[in-house]
Amino acid sequence: MTKDELKIAIGKRIVELRTEKGWSQSDLARACNKDRQAIEVLENGKVNATIYTLYTTAQGLNVSLSELTRIE
Numbered sequence: 001m002t003k004d005e006l007k008i009a010i011g012k013r014i015v016e017l018r019t020e021k022g023w024s025q026s027d028l029a030r031a032c033n034k035d036r037q038a039i040e041v042l043e044n045g046k047v048n049a050t051i052y053t054l055y056t057t058a059q060g061l062n063v064s065l066s067e068l069t070r071i072e
Contacts, residue, residue: 001071008045009071010054015043017061017068032060 001009018028025039032039033056041047042057049057051065058068 003048004045006071007048010049010069011043011045013068013071014039014057014061017063018043021061028057028060032056 014028018025021027023031025043026036029036029039039057042049042053054068055065058065061068
């Protein structure tokens with residue numbers, strides 16, 4: 001898997017977890033103390049997220065970091 005493919009896969013995983021909760025990007029942004037645009041670029045695989053960003057996103061979604069990064 002390339003770096004770009006991984007960023008896209010992680011973004012899709014975040015979308016999946018967010019939509020399971022019935023949340024909008026704004027809802028997730030509030031839960032993570034980020035702005036909606038930050039969530040948008042993360043979900044679209046446009047940014048190489050730091051481990052801390054992934055960790056705080058997982059916390060906002062109330063899942064473990066390993067669950068957030070589970071790529072199938």
